[in-house]
Amino acid sequence: MGSLTCSVLFSFFVHCVRDASWPQRYAIGCSIPGMGIEGTGKERRQGIATDPASILMLEASGELQPQIGQWAAAASADDLLEAISAFEHRVAEYAGVSPADLQRLGGTARSGYAIAISNQGRRDAQKRFEPQFREGDRQLLKLSAVLYNRATGSSVPEDGYTIRYQSVPLSDQERETARKDILEKIEAGLMSKVDAYIELHPGISRQRAMQELQRIQLEESATVPVASAMGGEGAAGGAGGAVIGEAPEIDAEGNIKPGTGEQVVLNGAQVTAAQGIVTSVALGDLPRDSGLSMLVEFFGIPYDAANRIMGTVGLGFVSATAAAATAATASAAQPPGSSD
Numbered sequence: 001m002g003s004l005t006c007s008v009l010f011s012f013f014v015h016c017v018r019d020a021s022w023p024q025r026y027a028i029g030c031s032i033p034g035m036g037i038e039g040t041g042k043e044r045r046q047g048i049a050t051d052p053a054s055i056l057m058l059e060a061s062g063e064l065q066p067q068i069g070q071w072a073a074a075a076s077a078d079d080l081l082e083a084i085s086a087f088e089h090r091v092a093e094y095a096g097v098s099p100a101d102l103q104r105l106g107g108t109a110r111s112g113y114a115i116a117i118s119n120q121g122r123r124d125a126q127k128r129f130e131p132q133f134r135e136g137d138r139q140l141l142k143l144s145a146v147l148y149n150r151a152t153g154s155s156v157p158e159d160g161y162t163i164r165y166q167s168v169p170l171s172d173q174e175r176e177t178a179r180k181d182i183l184e185k186i187e188a189g190l191m192s193k194v195d196a197y198i199e200l201h202p203g204i205s206r207q208r209a210m211q212e213l214q215r216i217q218l219e220e221s222a223t224v225p226v227a228s229a230m231g232g233e234g235a236a237g238g239a240g241g242a243v244i245g246e247a248p249e250i251d252a253e254g255n256i257k258p259g260t261g262e263q264v265v266l267n268g269a270q271v272t273a274a275q276g277i278v279t280s281v282a283l284g285d286l287p288r289d290s291g292l293s294m295l296v297e298f299f300g301i302p303y304d305a306a307n308r309i310m311g312t313v314g315l316g317f318v319s320a321t322a323a324a325a326t327a328a329t330a331s332a333a334q335p336p337g338s339s340d
Contacts, residue, residue, distance in 0.1 A: 288314025
């Protein structure tokens with residue numbers, strides 16, 4: 001409402017500057033020789049073309065003493081613009097925008113001045129007003145869908161809509177600062193990836209954020225072969241992801257369709273951790289059953305898939321490091337002078 005009122009006031013300001021910002025002159029008991037007739041019908045009037053450099057020749061009409069004067073301008077552009085700008089400033093403060101976020105730009109009477117609100121102040125104001133508008137917009141969407149379905153017999157969803165309001169874009173510096181802050185919080189365990197995604201995409205629901213993160217993880221895993229990921233290095237030189245179970249299908253347009261069977265998507269760090277469990281079993285630090293249980297419980301890998309990953313480890317297969325350590329221990333325990 002405040003923004004609409006300010007727009008109306010500025011429209012009135014333009015009208016006053018264009019039509020009422022100069023003195024109004026008058027003459028009593030005088031006439032201007034040579035005036036022509038302009039217009040037709042009720043619009044007929046006498047007129048003469050003038051110019052700032054021309055001289056008007058006036059002559060007395062009647063016995064009255066001729067009088068010439070002028071009234072002041074009907075509106076002062078300077079005073080009017082200052083009053084409207086002060087009102088705009090007050091509306092912004094009532095809306096919760098900090099006065100520190102209001103910056104006066106410009107300054108001369110000829111160019112006027114405008115009030116600009118810093119980006120952060122505008123974002124804060126948007127966040128405060130979003131809950132008030134969100135419910136009304138949801139009800140409007142629901143009512144529109146209901147009326148459309150009743151009128152056309154369609155089956156447009158009538159509920160379950162989420163609204164995401166477009167915020168003021170971040171500058172490059174603000175975006176870099178936010179990115180570093182989020183990464184540091186995730187690394188310190190103070191923020192989950194879901195919260196980070198919501199922070200980067202204001203207005204998105206938590207359920208949608210989780211779906212997007214799962215999609216990202218699935219797409220990353222689909223671009224890295226499982227064998228390469230289990231080897232520890234992806235094509236780009238970093239730890240890759242892996243799809244345990246039926247691999248997803250990719251159509252000609254690049255859309256990814258998850259496999260229909262039981263499936264688990266692991267990122268690079270999870271693949272490395274799972275490989276560490278298999279290595280611990282191969283070294284004899286963990287029993288095979290414990291390693292299988294850890295793969296199932298820690299990562300949600302189906303038991304059959306975990307059994308395939310473990311292979312013959314713990315069923316007779318012993319790593320070279322473990323075999324060498326066993327041989328060294330046996331040699332050290334053999335009595336001096338004895339032979340095989």
